Amino acid sequence: MRTDREGQQAEQGELLMAGSTAAKAESVHTEARTSDVEVLARTDSDVGQQYELARTKVRKRRFAEALAALEELKMADPFHVKGHLLRAQTLQALGRMTESRSLFEEILSQYPDYSEAYREYGCFLLSEGAPEAAQAHLLKGLTLNPQDAFAHALLAEVYALTGRKEQAFLHLEIASRFRTEEIRYFEVYARVLSRLEELTEEVHFLKEAVFTHADNRIAKAHFKKAMRAQRREKKGLPVFMRFLRVRS
Known part of the structure; x- marks a missing residue:
């Protein structure tokens, strides 16, 4: 049988081993969490860059290229509302009014508190010769962002x-x-x-x-x-x- 001293030494050894194992496990988990954060940050950065690329294409009136960039953005982030809105505006610039109108209405349905969408749809309706409908959407947008x-x-x-x-x-x-x-x-x-x-x-x-x-x-x-x-x-x-x- 082990003496009390031997038992204490054995117990201390087990505690040290357990602590070392726990520390290693925590280190692994910490590294995993850090890696996840880095991946998310990198993903957000890539999405932001893709959106800015699309905006640049629109400013240069290279609308077909802008749509291609926005399609990639949609695949990377299906919920990027600014990207959806920019796509609706780009379709409008290309004269694809039916598609543009449909997308504007879809955005407003999915994001009813997004004031910029009401403003841009109001702008679209004004250009289409519908000032009364434009007024309603502009007033709604201003209610959200005066x-x-x-x-x-x-x-x-x-x-x-x-x-x-x-x-x-x-x-x-x-x-x-x-x-x-x-x-x-x-x-x-x-x-x-x-x-x-x-x-x-x-x-x-x-x-x-x-x-x-x-x-x-x-x-x-x-x-x-x-x-x-x-x-x-x-x-x-x-x-x-x-x-x-x-x-x-």
């Missing part, structure tokens, strides 16, 4: 097109309070300003507000370009054009 400058500008265009110029001016004024680098915003803003020709002083104030909130030269240059385009279309309104003159 600080969406582009949505306010689009809603202002709806009101301007339907003869509600006071409401159009109101939403232009609200839009001017928020910053955005969305180039289309400046195009829409210039178009709506050109429809408010009798509000000369107010238009001048809003023009200055837009310049104050444009953070980069590209946005300001684009707004100048859009305003010049509107001036060319409104040559018969010299007083209005004097107030719209953009300072260099």
